[in-house]
Amino acid sequence: MSTAAPTQEHAEHGGDTNYLNATKGVMAWLTTVDxxxxxxxxxxxILSFFLIGGLLALAVRTELYTPEGDIFSAGTYNRLFTLxxxxxxxxxxxxxxxxxxxxxxxxxxxxxxxxxxxxxNLASYYIYLFGAVFMTYTLxxxxxxxxxxxxxxxxxxxxxxxxxxxxxxxFILGFSSILTGLNFLVTIHKxxxxxxxxxxxxxxxxxxxxxxxxxxxxxxxxxxxxxxxIIERAVGIGIFDPALGGDPVLFQHFFWFYSHPVVYVxxxxxxxxxxxxxxxxxxxxIFGYMAIAGSSVAIAGxxxxxxxxxxxxxxxSELSGAIFSFITFGVAIPTAIKVCSWIATLWKGSIRYxxxxxxxxxxxxxxxxxxxxxxxxxxxxxxxxxxDTYFVVAHFHYVMMGGVLFALICxxxxxxxxITGVMxxxxxxxxxxxxxxxGYNLTFFPQFVAGSxxxxxxxxxxxxxFAIYMQLSTIGSYLFALGLFMMLGYLIRSIVKGQKAPQNPxxxxxxxxxxxxxxxxxxxxxxxxxxxGPYDFDEIDPSMA
Amino acid sequence: MSSQSAEEHSPYLAHHFHxxxxxxxxxxxxxxxxxxxxxxxxxxxxxxxxAMRYLYPDTFHDAYLYLSIPMGATNTVVLLFSSLTMALAVxxxxxxxxxxxxxxxxxxxxxxxxxxxVKYFEYSHKIHVGLLPGxxxxxxxxxxxxxxxxxxxxxxxxxxxxxxxxxxxVLIGIGVLLWILIRAKRGDFNSDNYAPVENVGLYWHLVxxxxxxxxxxxxxxx
Numbered sequence: 105m106s107t108a109a110p111t112q113e114h115a116e117h118g119g120d121t122n123y124l125n126a127t128k129g130v131m132a133w134l135t136t137v138d139x140x141x142x143x144x145x146x147x148x149x150i151l152s153f154f155l156i157g158g159l160l161a162l163a164v165r166t167e168l169y170t171p172e173g174d175i176f177s178a179g180t181y182n183r184l185f186t187l188x189x190x191x192x193x194x195x196x197x198x199x200x201x202x203x204x205x206x207x208x209x210x211x212x213x214x215x216x217x218x219x220x221x222x223x224x225n226l227a228s229y230y231i232y233l234f235g236a237v238f239m240t241y242t243l244x245x246x247x248x249x250x251x252x253x254x255x256x257x258x259x260x261x262x263x264x265x266x267x268x269x270x271x272x273x274x275f276i277l278g279f280s281s282i283l284t285g286l287n288f289l290v291t292i293h294k295x296x297x298x299x300x301x302x303x304x305x306x307x308x309x310x311x312x313x314x315x316x317x318x319x320x321x322x323x324x325x326x327x328x329x330x331x332x333x334i335i336e337r338a339v340g341i342g343i344f345d346p347a348l349g350g351d352p353v354l355f356q357h358f359f360w361f362y363s364h365p366v367v368y369v370x371x372x373x374x375x376x377x378x379x380x381x382x383x384x385x386x387x388x389x390i391f392g393y394m395a396i397a398g399s400s401v402a403i404a405g406x407x408x409x410x411x412x413x414x415x416x417x418x419x420x421s422e423l424s425g426a427i428f429s430f431i432t433f434g435v436a437i438p439t440a441i442k443v444c445s446w447i448a449t450l451w452k453g454s455i456r457y458x459x460x461x462x463x464x465x466x467x468x469x470x471x472x473x474x475x476x477x478x479x480x481x482x483x484x485x486x487x488x489x490x491x492d493t494y495f496v497v498a499h500f501h502y503v504m505m506g507g508v509l510f511a512l513i514c515x516x517x518x519x520x521x522x523i524t525g526v527m528x529x530x531x532x533x534x535x536x537x538x539x540x541x542x543g544y545n546l547t548f549f550p551q552f553v554a555g556s557x558x559x560x561x562x563x564x565x566x567x568x569x570f571a572i573y574m575q576l577s578t579i580g581s582y583l584f585a586l587g588l589f590m591m592l593g594y595l596i597r598s599i600v601k602g603q604k605a606p607q608n609p610x611x612x613x614x615x616x617x618x619x620x621x622x623x624x625x626x627x628x629x630x631x632x633x634x635x636x637g638p639y640d641f642d643e644i645d646p647s648m649a
Numbered sequence: 650m651s652s653q654s655a656e657e658h659s660p661y662l663a664h665h666f667h668x669x670x671x672x673x674x675x676x677x678x679x680x681x682x683x684x685x686x687x688x689x690x691x692x693x694x695x696x697x698x699x700a701m702r703y704l705y706p707d708t709f710h711d712a713y714l715y716l717s718i719p720m721g722a723t724n725t726v727v728l729l730f731s732s733l734t735m736a737l738a739v740x741x742x743x744x745x746x747x748x749x750x751x752x753x754x755x756x757x758x759x760x761x762x763x764x765x766x767v768k769y770f771e772y773s774h775k776i777h778v779g780l781l782p783g784x785x786x787x788x789x790x791x792x793x794x795x796x797x798x799x800x801x802x803x804x805x806x807x808x809x810x811x812x813x814x815x816x817x818x819v820l821i822g823i824g825v826l827l828w829i830l831i832r833a834k835r836g837d838f839n840s841d842n843y844a845p846v847e848n849v850g851l852y853w854h855l856v857x858x859x860x861x862x863x864x865x866x867x868x869x870x871x
Contacts, residue, residue, distance in 0.1 A: 218665040220675045286682045294675040295666075324686045328693030332810065340783035341806030343697055348783065349800035354700050358693065631667070 122525065126625040137222035138625060142229055143208030144523065147516075150204055153195040153236065156243075158585065160188035165547075165581040168574045173565035181564035182249035183265065187242070189252030194274050195236055197508055198366060201373035202319075203232070203284055205515040206312045208523060210288065212616035212623065213306045215297025215632040220290040224283055232280040238273030242266045251562065253363070256344035256355040260336040267337060271330045278323045278330075281369070285319025288312055297615065299634035306614045306638040307396055311376020314400035318365045318372075318407065326362035329355070353418050360411040368407040370504055372400055374511030375442055378467055381518045382446050384612045385461040386453025389639040392445035399438030406435040413482050417491045425484050432482035439475055443468060456610075459533030460517045466541050467510040474502030477552065492562075494573075495555025501548045513540075513591070520595070521609055525622040526602035532594040540587035546580025614638035661842045673844050680848040684855050687818075691859050694811050698866065701807055705800055710871060712804035715780055715788075720771050721868040724764050725860065731760030732857045739850045742833075742843035750838060750846065754830045757853065761823045768816055775805070782806035808867055815863060818856050825849050 123140045133141055163184050167175045176184065211219055219225050242248060248265035250258055259267050292313050296305065333355070335341055342348030344355040375396075383390045390396065412420060412428030446468060455461060477499040480486050490496060521527055550573035555561075559570040566574065607621045615632055616623075659669045666672040702709045734756045741749030779787035786802035829849050832838065838846055 216665070220665075221679060222665060282686050286679055286686070289682055290675050290679045293678060294671055320682055320686050321689055324690035325693050328690050331814075332693075332697065335810060336783075339785070341810065342783050342800065342803050343701065343806060349705070349803050351700065351704065354697070358696070626664075 121624065122620060122622040123625045124525070124622055135226075137218070137226050139207050139211050139219050139222065139225060140523075140623060142225050143204050143206075145229060146199060146207060146232070147204035149233065149236070150196055150200055153191055157188055157191040157196055158588070160184055160191065162581060162585060164188060165578040167564055168566070169578040171566050171568050171571050171574075176564060178564050179249060182251075182562070183247035185562060186248045186251050186265075190242075190248070190270055190274070191239060192505075193252055193366075194277050195239060197370045197504055198277070198281055199232065199284070200370065200508055200512050201377060201515060202288070202312060202315050202369070203228075203280075205377065205512070205519065206288065206315075206373060207284075209515075209519060209616055210309055210312050211291060211295070212522075212619055212627055213309050213614055213638070214292065214295060214300060215615045215628065215634060216291060216295040217627050219287050220295060221287050224287055228280045228283040228287070231276060231283070235273045235276035235278075235280060238269050238276060242270040242273060245269065253359060254330075254333065254355075255359075256333070256336070256350075256352045257346060260333055260344050260355075261340075261347070268334055271334055275327055275330045275334075278327045281319050282323045285316035285323070288316040289320065292316075297632050297634045303394070303397075304634055304637050305397075307379035307390060307393070307400075308373075308376035310397040310400050311372045311379070314404040315369050315372045315376075317401075318369050318404050322362045322365040322369070322408070325358065326366075329358040329362065332358075353415065353420065356415050356418055357411070360414040361408075364411040364414065365404075365407045367500075367504060368403055370508045372403060374467070374508045375400065375439075377511045377515040377518070378446060378464055379442075380614075381460050381464045381514045382449050383639045384518070384610050385456045385458065385464065386450050387456070387611065387641050388449055388453035389637070389641070390445065391448035391451075392441070393637075393639075395441050396445050399441045402438040403435060406431065406438070410435055410482075413487075416484060416487050429482050429484050433479065436475060436479060443472060443475075458530055459528075459537060460514055462534060462537045462541075463510050463514045463517065466537070467507065467514065470502055470506035470510060470544070473549075474499060474507055477502065489558075490555060492560055493555035494551045494559045494561055497561045498548050498551035498555060501551070506544060506548070516595070518610070519616070520598070521605035521621055522616065522619070523622065524599055524602075525605055526598050527605045527609065528598040528602060529594050532590070536587050536590045536594065539590060540584060543580050543582075543584030543587050547577050547584050548580070550574075550576040550580075611641070613641055659841060669841075676844045676848060680851050684851060687855060691814070694807075694814065695862070695866075698807050698811065701803055705803060708801050709804055712801045713867065713870070716808070716868050717771055717774070718868050720767050721864050724767050725864050727760050727763050727767070728857045728860050731757045731764075732854055734760065735850045735853045738829075739843065739847050742838045742846040743840055745840045747833060747836060747838070750833045751830065754826060754833055754846075758823055758826045758830065761819055761826065764819055765816065765823075768812070772809075780805050782809045811863055811867065815856070815859055818859070822849075822853055822856050825852065 123138055127136075133145065136142060163176075164181070167173065167181060167184075173181065207219070207225065211217070245266045248254075248259075248263065248267050248270045250263050250265065250267060254267070254271065292305075292309060332341075332343055336344050336350075340348055341350075343350045344352055346352060379390060379396055410428055410432045412424055413432045416425050416428075477495070481490055481496060481499055516523075517528065517533065554570045554573035554577075557570065559566055559573070605621050608617045610617070613636070615634070615638075618632060619627055661672075662669050663672060666675065734753045738750050738753035738757060741747070741753055775781065779785075781787070781802070782805050783802055786805065788801070826849060829846055832845070
């Protein structure tokens with residue numbers, strides 16, 4: 105990695121000055137162009153919106169504890185799940201890992217001083233906040249009830265909710281996403297340290313690269329779709345509304361052309377994080393480096409070709425259905441390659457069973473379930489029965505929520521010392537993991553069963569036979585929420601009175617572990633040179649024996 | 650590695666880049682990526698056109714005749730000419746010809762304004778006779794029908810959204826070109842620092858290119 109001898113001796117010593125205290129005051133943060141500070145600001149915003157989206161979820165789950173719709177009216181319930189979806193998808197999941205962790209870690213991992221366009225990075229953050237303002241306004245102005253998917257003609261004509269403000273928010277957030285992706289693509293292409301060929305990049309960087317490709321190419325399509333929807337709603341141009349001569353399925357095609365690739369924007373960085381944590385915490389070189397790197401790009405590419413699997417029940421032709429089904433099976437293959445490679449990485453590794461590794465293993469469990477259940481949905485014959493049931497809800501919560509969220513938790517714990525300079529309480533981390541893991545699975549696994557037995561989604565009242573599953577799910581959701589609050593608690597406590605972190609507690613050998621802990625404002629004192637791979641551990645760490 | 654002193658001392662080198670070449674390459678690559686996403690943005694509109702045309706071939710066949718080909722053609726020539734002057738402006742910056750840079754940028758802006766003026770006349774004529782999108786349509790010669798069969802207002806919906814979005818990009822282009830003009834007059838650009846001019850040039854060429862597709866598609870294709 106570096107030009108001098110052992111990592112520990114050459115480790116950057118920033119003394120007491122680091123990126124957190126280099127300049128002081130609120131304005132210094134609000135006008136920063138330091139990618140690390142921007143990453144931290146994104147993380148705080150994203151977790152705040154996660155809290156809001158989570159509270160909306162708890163409201164939904166509370167209503168669903170009983171079969172009768174007794175707490176909220178149907179109209180209010182529709183607004184609750186719509187806002188839950190819109191907040192979670194647009195404000196949380198899309199930027200979750202790339203904007204926060206990607207911003208903080210990726211430039212460090214390639215040995216750069218910052219991203220290619222630091223001011224554009226800050227602008228992306230402010231555009232994100234601006235979009236969030238529109239979403240927040242929607243929340244307080246009575247909400248939307250169209251579902252986060254905004255299907256026409258309800259959204260373009262008949263709904264009386266604040267559709268335009270919600271869509272405008274999503275439109276603006278899209279620009280934040282595009283500009284971040286653009287920034288990262290240029291950074292990865294043009295600013296890698298000398299000696300860091302593509303094959304020596306950490307897999308997290310490959311993942312961010314593939315994610316950024318999708319962000320730049322797919323997001324403009326949702327932008328134009330939402331733009332057309334706004335005009336349709338305002339002026340009645342008639343492109344999506346059948347009463348005016350338009351085609352509502354055209355909207356679905358437009359919408360899902362972006363919204364399918366966007367789930368890969370959410371999950372590819374998650375895969376990248378897992379590749380990092382699984383190697384460092386089993387102190388073993390990744391199995392199948394090129395397979396994992398290539399599969400990230402393959403998923404990005406193939407992901408553009410499967411959107412029609414959201415339209416199996418829309419009346420599209422059987423041939424289209426069959427083709428989309430076939431290609432959807434195809435996109436599972438590179439994902440399976442990753443999972444097999446991770447497990448092979450664990451084999452004969454010196455596994456460190458800490459909080460991060462628990463969440464990493466938990467991710468693999470959850471994502472395999474989520475991914476496999478996707479196959480039921482992409483099979484035409486079974487999808488006829490499962491479409492619009494709770495099976496779909498459980499599937500996407502397993503991959504997006506369980507997958508992306510667990511990976512975000514992995515990333516936060518894995519790089520916590522780098523971001524904050526302190527260590528969190530490991531025992532609390534492990535105890536909380538148990539609560540979170542049980543709570544999470546209790547919430548969503550019963551939903552698979554309910555859905556396969558026919559319980560429809562987006563209904564605020566349901567048949568008595570599904571009650572047991574809904575009750576288990578609601579109890580699970582409260583347990584899950586408890587676990588997340590416990591996590592918030594010990595993480596904040598670590599900032600207030602946590603143990604100061606050593607420079608490299610996990611013994612990682614990629615470039616981000618060479619910087620001071622926390623890093624200096626300008627990352628590296630002198631340009632690091634990349635001489636070996638990101639997972640070329642010198643020897644088995646005796647402290648782990 | 651760390652001894653390209655000439656470039657490192659370039660006053661235009663940002664602190665996070667190592668060499669001016671790296672910086673210029675990064676900026677240009679970034680601009681191309683931005684153009685790619687713009688193409689995808691307009692691509693959605695072209696898809697909408699294709700979908701609507703497929704659904705209503707007869708309407709599109711009749712309605713396009715009410716667009717003014719002379720005005721469209723004038724705009725095409727104006728934009729193509731402005732692309733030429735833009736390229737000449739970039740060239741002027743590259744060879745330290747500030748006078749030329751200012752002159753050509755000003756002409757490009759003038760062409761863009763002519764484009765918008767012609768558009769104004771086109772639009773106001775349509776507004777006057779009622780060739781309008783959606784609910785606002787009231788042109789008598791092409792009868793709008795509420796049912797799902799001939800629907801000329803759909804053609805004009807597509808027409809206004811596509812040319813309107815393009816026109817918005819022309820307007821943004823004028824703004825950005827004015828910024829270049831002001832900086833050029835201040836003497837900011839020379840053979841060492843012309844990347845901003847080049848990148849605005851790329852944007853402008855894209856705006857022109859999109860019109861080159863829009864014009865035949867809307868005005869000429871039977």
